[in-house]
Amino acid sequence: MPWPDLTIGGRDQPSWIIKPRADARAHLAVVSDQPTAKGQPVVKEQRPPPWLEERALDFAAFGRQLNKALAGHAPIDAKAWLALVETVPWALQDYVWRAADIRLGKAAKAALRRRDNRVLYEQIEAVRLCRPDGGKLYFQTPKQEFDAYAAVFRRFASPMARAYFKGGMVSLLSLRNETSTLAHHGEGSYDDRLVVLRRIGSTGMSTIFPICTEPGAQYSQRAAGKPGGGRQDQRYGGVHFNKIDGEDGNNDKIKDLGRLIEGTYHYYEKPNGHVGARAFQTKITQVVERDTDGDGRFTTADPNRIDARKAGTSMFIHQGGKDSVLEPDTWSAGCQTIPTNRYKAFLATVGKPASLFYVLVNAAR
Amino acid sequence: MPPVRKSFPVLPAAVIASVWSVVAAGAQERPIEAPPGEAACAIGAFVTETDPAGLNVRSGPGTGFGIVGRLPPVTLSKEIDGLSVMVEVEITASAKGWFRIRNARDNAQLTGAAERAMYGGRGWVSGQKLTVKTQSPAGRAQPSEKAAIVLGTETGLTLDNDGLRAVGRLIGCQGKWALVEFGPLPAGDALGQRLDIAPAAQSGLPQGRFRAWLNQICAIQETSCSGF
Numbered sequence A: 001m002p003w004p005d006l007t008i009g010g011r012d013q014p015s016w017i018i019k020p021r022a023d024a025r026a027h028l029a030v031v032s033d034q035p036t037a038k039g040q041p042v043v044k045e046q047r048p049p050p051w052l053e054e055r056a057l058d059f060a061a062f063g064r065q066l067n068k069a070l071a072g073h074a075p076i077d078a079k080a081w082l083a084l085v086e087t088v089p090w091a092l093q094d095y096v097w098r099a100a101d102i103r104l105g106k107a108a109k110a111a112l113r114r115r116d117n118r119v120l121y122e123q124i125e126a127v128r129l130c131r132p133d134g135g136k137l138y139f140q141t142p143k144q145e146f147d148a149y150a151a152v153f154r155r156f157a158s159p160m161a162r163a164y165f166k167g168g169m170v171s172l173l174s175l176r177n178e179t180s181t182l183a184h185h186g187e188g189s190y191d192d193r194l195v196v197l198r199r200i201g202s203t204g205m206s207t208i209f210p211i212c213t214e215p216g217a218q219y220s221q222r223a224a225g226k227p228g229g230g231r232q233d234q235r236y237g238g239v240h241f242n243k244i245d246g247e248d249g250n251n252d253k254i255k256d257l258g259r260l261i262e263g264t265y266h267y268y269e270k271p272n273g274h275v276g277a278r279a280f281q282t283k284i285t286q287v288v289e290r291d292t293d294g295d296g297r298f299t300t301a302d303p304n305r306i307d308a309r310k311a312g313t314s315m316f317i318h319q320g321g322k323d324s325v326l327e328p329d330t331w332s333a334g335c336q337t338i339p340t341n342r343y344k345a346f347l348a349t350v351g352k353p354a355s356l357f358y359v360l361v362n363a364a365r
Numbered sequence B: 001m002p003p004v005r006k007s008f009p010v011l012p013a014a015v016i017a018s019v020w021s022v023v024a025a026g027a028q029e030r031p032i033e034a035p036p037g038e039a040a041c042a043i044g045a046f047v048t049e050t051d052p053a054g055l056n057v058r059s060g061p062g063t064g065f066g067i068v069g070r071l072p073p074v075t076l077s078k079e080i081d082g083l084s085v086m087v088e089v090e091i092t093a094s095a096k097g098w099f100r101i102r103n104a105r106d107n108a109q110l111t112g113a114a115e116r117a118m119y120g121g122r123g124w125v126s127g128q129k130l131t132v133k134t135q136s137p138a139g140r141a142q143p144s145e146k147a148a149i150v151l152g153t154e155t156g157l158t159l160d161n162d163g164l165r166a167v168g169r170l171i172g173c174q175g176k177w178a179l180v181e182f183g184p185l186p187a188g189d190a191l192g193q194r195l196d197i198a199p200a201a202q203s204g205l206p207q208g209r210f211r212a213w214l215n216q217i218c219a220i221q222e223t224s225c226s227g228f
Helices: A024-033 A059-071 A078-086 A090-101 A106-112 A115-129 A142-156 A159-166 A340-350 B010-029 B162-166
Strands: A171-176 A192-200 A203-211 A258-260 A263-269 A280-282 A288-290 A317-320 A336-339 A355-362 B039-047 B055-058 B067-071 B087-095 B098-105 B123-126 B138-140 B149-152 B168-174 B177-182 B210-214
Touching: A024 A078, A059 A078, A059 A090, A059 A106, A059 A115, A059 A142, A078 A090, A078 A115, A090 A115, A090 A142, A106 A115, A142 A159, A142 A171, A142 A192, A142 A203, A142 A355, A159 A171, A159 A192, A159 A263, A159 A355, A192 A340, A203 A336, A203 A340, A280 A317, A317 A340, A336 A340, B039 B098, B039 B168, B039 B177, B055 B098, B067 B123, B087 B168, B149 B210, B162 B168
Parallel strands: A171 A355, A317 A336
Antiparallel strands: A171 A192, A192 A203, A258 A288, A263 A280, A263 A355, B039 B087, B055 B067, B055 B123, B087 B098, B098 B123, B138 B149, B138 B210, B168 B177, B177 B210
């Protein structure tokens, strides 16, 4: 891999990520000028409008135009649409299709199933079936970023959360990257991404914060010492044990750590706060999955892993330890924690809503 | 056979009713009490002492017993601006408003500093300098899930927040339950307006104070507990 060209796209946007395929624009120009079939005239309605091709791709506009073209019942030039997506860096193309997917109406979806639209159908179907990327992405414009994460939010949120979002209410999207509870000496990791979204008219704002959505093994009974010395579970030897939390999910007399299952949660601000700052709590019992086999992972291999009752409403959103130190401590026994050094910015971004929807999605990585 | 109806004379019934009302009124005047004698329990608590000299740990439940050690006072966190961090203790018994403790320790994660030297053995401390954090949505008149609710809040919310913890004092404990006296809450407090306090929780106590038995005690200061 080449060294990043720091002169392109700013210090935080390495060139190999920000730059799309070198010949993508040239290819698009060629495709746009050719008729779809030999001897046939070029039909503009079959292709993306020229204004869409002029600058960095507007994901939302792409989705709307594709919907319009498909719903027009005329055959469309799939190659031209694909060539337009190619002008976007590879890592972002998934989000172009996600932005299109949520904008397709019934007529467009029906048209997609036609044999001549098979190439487009495959792209759309792929993003429907695959989870979004939870890694750090470098979008070409802020609107691309908003459109991309708004598409994920709208795809995974409950109907009520979508209605709130559409009405311009602040909404939270968390993309969870699976991490072992044993990682970082059991102190958790801020490796998940929290996106604060606010829709403003036809566009919106998105702000990204690090977040921890999984508990650290420092709160596991398995990491506690046993009377004869050593740990209750040998696998927890490297954990900086703190205190015991959790619930015995599989009746083996060991308390198991839990994490929120993915889904939509309606949070309210806790009166008088928590850990010295504002915090948020749901009013409905939360469903958690527990690491009942103690391997540090939350998988379907954990027997009796789903706990629909005992966690109550205990999975708050609150501040955790700083992430500006060598070994951050997330203070998460299952709560959604944001580093204390970024928490003020998070609260300022969120404002003071009466309530807010939080959509938690397990990311692809 | 039709049911037999018993008719009570009017005068004795009135006497019984008036005696009952006097007894009930007397009962309402008494605060919710801790169990008499020594009661065993297993909960985590926090030390609210602010005196720089610290909190005395004694060999028995009362000031007449000798001092066996000291616990450091509340300290300001270097990790989070303005956050007061308390010493954490395990409680194993209560008697006459005093609590037998063990394994006292600093929360270095929150203080952002090295753990302070302190007495880590067994001993007794006054409940006036101890508080707990509960994740229960309600406080009860007795240490039982079946007892009447005397302290509640909005549906879905729980009683664990910085405001209640700051004005709480431990009165007694039993098993996994703690009897806590709260108040007075600061005027115009956001939480106070959302609390539903039954007269039974306030009876026999000075204005603005109230008591309730709480379970689901969470011994972790920096986060919430997802199981009990």
